[in-house]
Amino acid sequence: MSVQLQPSAPAHTLPAFDAEAVRAQIPALHQSVNGKPLVYLDNGATTLKPQAVIDALLGYYAGCCANVHRGVHTLSQRATNELEAARTTVQRHLNAPEEAECIFVRGVTEGVNLVANTWAQRHVGAGDEIIVTGMEHHSNIVPWQLLCERVGATLHAVPFDDAGNLDLAAYRALLSPRTRLVAAVHVSNALGTVNPVAEMITAAHAVGAKVLLDGAQAVPHGPVDVQQLGCDFYVFSGHKVYGPTGIGVLWGRRALLEAGGPWHGGGDMIKRVTFEGTTYAELPGLLEAGTPHIAGIIGLGAALRWFQALGPERVAAHEADLLAYGTAQLAQVDGVELVGTATEKAGVLSFVAAPALGVHPYDIAELLDQQGIAVRNGHHCAEPVMDRLSLSGTVRASLACYNTRADLDALVVGVKRALSMLA
Ligand code: PMP
Numbered sequence: 001m002s003v004q005l006q007p008s009a010p011a012h013t014l015p016a017f018d019a020e021a022v023r024a025q026i027p028a029l030h031q032s033v034n035g036k037p038l039v040y041l042d043n044g045a046t047t048l049k050p051q052a053v054i055d056a057l058l059g060y061y062a063g064c065c066a067n068v069h070r071g072v073h074t075l076s077q078r079a080t081n082e083l084e085a086a087r088t089t090v091q092r093h094l095n096a097p098e099e100a101e102c103i104f105v106r107g108v109t110e111g112v113n114l115v116a117n118t119w120a121q122r123h124v125g126a127g128d129e130i131i132v133t134g135m136e137h138h139s140n141i142v143p144w145q146l147l148c149e150r151v152g153a154t155l156h157a158v159p160f161d162d163a164g165n166l167d168l169a170a171y172r173a174l175l176s177p178r179t180r181l182v183a184a185v186h187v188s189n190a191l192g193t194v195n196p197v198a199e200m201i202t203a204a205h206a207v208g209a210k211v212l213l214d215g216a217q218a219v220p221h222g223p224v225d226v227q228q229l230g231c232d233f234y235v236f237s238g239h240k241v242y243g244p245t246g247i248g249v250l251w252g253r254r255a256l257l258e259a260g261g262p263w264h265g266g267g268d269m270i271k272r273v274t275f276e277g278t279t280y281a282e283l284p285g286l287l288e289a290g291t292p293h294i295a296g297i298i299g300l301g302a303a304l305r306w307f308q309a310l311g312p313e314r315v316a317a318h319e320a321d322l323l324a325y326g327t328a329q330l331a332q333v334d335g336v337e338l339v340g341t342a343t344e345k346a347g348v349l350s351f352v353a354a355p356a357l358g359v360h361p362y363d364i365a366e367l368l369d370q371q372g373i374a375v376r377n378g379h380h381c382a383e384p385v386m387d388r389l390s391l392s393g394t395v396r397a398s399l400a401c402y403n404t405r406a407d408l409d410a411l412v413v414g415v416k417r418a419l420s421m422l423a
Helices: 019-023 051-062 074-094 108-117 119-123 142-151 168-174 197-206 254-260 294-310 312-331 361-370 383-388 405-422
Strands: 102-105 129-133 154-158 179-185 210-214 233-237 248-252 270-274 277-280 336-339 348-353 376-378 394-398
Touching: 051 294, 074 102, 074 248, 074 294, 102 108, 108 119, 108 142, 108 210, 108 233, 108 248, 119 142, 119 179, 119 254, 129 142, 129 168, 142 154, 154 168, 168 197, 179 197, 197 210, 248 254, 294 312, 312 336, 312 348, 312 405, 348 361, 348 405, 361 376, 361 394, 361 405, 394 405
Parallel strands: 129 154, 129 179, 179 210, 210 233
Antiparallel strands: 102 248, 233 248, 270 277, 336 348, 348 394, 376 394
């Protein structure tokens, strides 16, 4: 039912995961919502933050609050050192070949737009093709639609079956020498499908296409190694992996990032500016114009170090257990239909409840909220997924390392209660 993203050790050889000890480190978990203890199952939207991340943010603002890269004074140097230490953490976390290939962006949305406006803008032309999957988040669709409109290229979407498995045969049939780029979601936020990215990358490279992976829902759920994957670009958002909002990472191969040239112009991305002409900085500065989100970057570094200390493999094994447990429990609830039952899944339990009786996901989510249970409802910024499945939306419970079976028991009780009130 569920898989580790890139297992490096079988789950049964790993020491037990102590979710209670993890919970103790997340202040926001320990509160009542609508008079009930909070059950937080909206981690696909954003994760709650560990104290270590909050401390890192406070440490920057209260301690070494200065601008980076330009100052000789001590605080500026401290802030610069912390920012660059976070880049080292990112590089190690992704096993990227070089730190300079790890570009700080606002999140997946900005990372995809950056690639669309740099490398792809220069290397995708009239008559060329871009392939995405049918289960992309809008942030990995719209930038490519905009690019295709600008340059006269065509966008194709790979279909998936009713369970949410990508149709690899259809994918292979879409690939051609005209394919310049495959942009695919590593793990679907709407369905939880873990896509067969290894096969996809091999097949794309065989026709000379580059591959960008959207790791927004992969990085929080287990180990990700860009060299092992062999992709060309990888993007993720910090806030979904226990870090601050407004910060994320684009990793790309040096040659491709350099071939894309600059995107935003401004401070930090230049070598020399004159009115006769400007020369540009080396990576990563080339793609990081202006004052960065310093606190966010430092906080992201703290989040990734915290996650590494937990052990991404152990997190994956813990969440795989939760996913299997939650799937079995929800499947037993009369009227509940699971949406997204792909063979390989991570992190997401999407469902509809009593749709034939006119019950809308919004109603379920609202009644769950009254019981202190936070879930998401709607199309999850993946409207083509809903269209494919002829749904207006789903209820989505999404997991994090601090969730427990008790959270899923509460969800099941909550859904039954909601249904008894609605149906
Ligand atoms: N891709 C996926 C799969 C996502 O789940 C999300 C966030 N829901 C995004 C992209 C966009 O991330 P952000 O809003 O942080 O840029």
